[in-house]
Amino acid sequence: MTKKGSLACVGVGMTLGAHLTPIAKSYIEQSDVVFAGVSDGVVEQWLINMHPDVRSLQVYYQEGKSRQITYQQMVEAMLFEVRAGKRVCGAFYGHPGVFALAPHKAIEQARTEGFDARMIPGISAEDCLFADLGIDPGSVGCIQYEASQMMLYHRKIDPSAYLILWQVGIAGDQSFARFSTGKAYRQLLVDLLAKDYPLDHEVILYEAATLPIQAVRIERIKLKDIVSAQVNLHTTVIFPPAVEWQPNLEMREKLAELTASL
Amino acid sequence: MSNVIQFLEKIATSAMLMDNDAWKQELNSMDIDPELKLAFENKDQATIEKFLGTDTNLMSIMFPADDDAPSEDTPSEDSPSDDGIRRAG
Numbered sequence: 434m435t436k437k438g439s440l441a442c443v444g445v446g447m448t449l450g451a452h453l454t455p456i457a458k459s460y461i462e463q464s465d466v467v468f469a470g471v472s473d474g475v476v477e478q479w480l481i482n483m484h485p486d487v488r489s490l491q492v493y494y495q496e497g498k499s500r501q502i503t504y505q506q507m508v509e510a511m512l513f514e515v516r517a518g519k520r521v522c523g524a525f526y527g528h529p530g531v532f533a534l535a536p537h538k539a540i541e542q543a544r545t546e547g548f549d550a551r552m553i554p555g556i557s558a559e560d561c562l563f564a565d566l567g568i569d570p571g572s573v574g575c576i577q578y579e580a581s582q583m584m585l586y587h588r589k590i591d592p593s594a595y596l597i598l599w600q601v602g603i604a605g606d607q608s609f610a611r612f613s614t615g616k617a618y619r620q621l622l623v624d625l626l627a628k629d630y631p632l633d634h635e636v637i638l639y640e641a642a643t644l645p646i647q648a649v650r651i652e653r654i655k656l657k658d659i660v661s662a663q664v665n666l667h668t669t670v671i672f673p674p675a676v677e678w679q680p681n682l683e684m685r686e687k688l689a690e691l692t693a694s695l
Numbered sequence: 696m697s698n699v700i701q702f703l704e705k706i707a708t709s710a711m712l713m714d715n716d717a718w719k720q721e722l723n724s725m726d727i728d729p730e731l732k733l734a735f736e737n738k739d740q741a742t743i744e745k746f747l748g749t750d751t752n753l754m755s756i757m758f759p760a761d762d763d764a765p766s767e768d769t770p771s772e773d774s775p776s777d778d779g780i781r782r783a784g
Binding site: 448449450451470473474475477478479482494500501504525532533534535536579581582585599600603607609612644645646647648666 | 697700701703704705706707708712713718735738740743744747749756757758759761
């Protein structure tokens with residue numbers, strides 16, 4: 434039997450008002466308390482208009498403070514109210530389960546403690562990116578990495594597929610406490626990527642619109658120019674394929690033999 | 696200022712208003728501060744947020760590159776801009 438408190442982490446989508454699903458709206462309106470982890474002050478105000486007790490998760494951020502601690506505090510803030518028997522809603526911009534640690538951790542912890550907890554998906558930056566750029570990830574495949582993660586670990590890049598890099602604005606940050614890194618860090622990122630792409634390969638800087646009056650940012654530059662470009666934390670970098678995919682002749686032959694033997 | 700939020704919601708949920716900045720005509724019929732009206736026309740988010748009394752410098756990185764133990768470290772090489780600081784997703 435589950436305990437009285439509950440947690441629902443919902444996505445409000447990327448663009449204020451345009452992407453909110455009926456079920457996410459219902460969780461926001463019917464909760465006892467709403468915690469907001471959103472992109473803009475206006476979006477936060479929009480939530481405040483929907484519910485009388487909206488608490489911003491912004492208070493836990495501080496430059497120089499490890500974001501690991503920030504995320505733990507966000508989880509604890511939500512769980513504190515769940516344990517008090519309240520219906521808690523965590524409203525996160527985009528999708529609450531995509532490039533977002535706290536919602537996953539909070540739901541896991543709530544369930545471990547015997548509370549009902551669920552995640553309601555939202556329209557993510559990735560979804561908007563595919564629509565705005567006209568990219569179908571199924572066409573030639575698509576690999577996605579968090580930029581720092583790709584630098585800190587040996588990860589495979591396939592230049593015949595799309596590559597999407599997230600959080601390039603803090604590329605190379607090992608402290609998890611910075612709000613931005615800088616050109617020297619992005620130069621190391623470019624050096625790493627230059628092993629698989631020519632330096633003049635065209636890449637796309639992308640930022641989804643968070644307000645309906647905003648324009649989407651779609652800026653095409655060369656790989657080498659990532660160093661000097663205006664790269665914000667919410668800037669995503671997309672690498673179109675640089676080489677043709679190669680047929681796997683050995684596997685094709687095996688498949689043909691298998692089919693013929695049936 | 697709830698009418699400003701309602702206006703944004705109205706734009707966001709109308710295919711007619713979203714297309715070709717048609718919302719600007721709707722804006723002209725609103726009884727709001729001329730400076731705020733100008734901010735909308737210029738898509739000046741910072742000024743709109745100032746009128747709403749909201750924070751213009753939200754921080755919403757939600758994802759760590761590495762899930763290891765927390766650590767404290769030095770401030771950034773480049774100061775963060777006054778623009779909103781956001782995660783991508």
